[in-house]
Amino acid sequence: MPKTLPLVDMSAPVCCPPVAAGPVDDAAALEVALRLKAIADPARVKLMSLLLTAESGAQTTGDLAATIALSESTVSHHLGQLRTAGLIESERRGMNVYHRARRDALAALCFVLDPNCCT
Template sequence: MPKPLPVIDVSAPICCAPLAAGPMSAEDAVELALRLKALADPARIQMMSLLMANPAREMTAGDLAAAVDVSGGTATHHLNQLRGAGLVTSERRGVNNFYRAEPASLEALRGVLDTCC
């Protein structure tokens, strides 16, 4: 049976001090790796780019699917990965979920990767 992946507490802030600040704990390393893994796909990066082009912008999975040339199911899968990592949020209105980027989460990731302490 495959080993289950750890679950990220997306309500908590991004984990830790910049990488250059010194050794990182194993827990922080796992949390950071899971968040970065959520971004490690070209379609997800394109979706984040579309959502971040205008921070107030909201798009449905169907809109994002058409924009990055994937099926609706594939777009939903990618968006669920991004939402699970705390990089996007969604709001259900009628039959659609509207997705928006969480710029603070991406800014926190940038801060962790910053080479300056």
């Protein structure tokens, strides 16, 4: 039977010291690893790219699915993983759900990996 991972609140941007600052404790390592795991899929990388470059700042599930040629249910699953990791936010408007990247969460993750990346 697979080992159950501990629950981590990933709704806020990752907030631990940079990994280059010294040895990372177990909790911080898990926080970073779960966020990296959420984005470590080609479809999710494509979705993040589309959301980050969207002129309106937000796109619907249907528009994203059509752009990357996947079913809406598959895209919805991937978006759910990104949302759980705190990398995107979603808002229902009528019959559509609009998604946008959380740049603060991505910037925080970049800073944790390399504090010199965003200077």
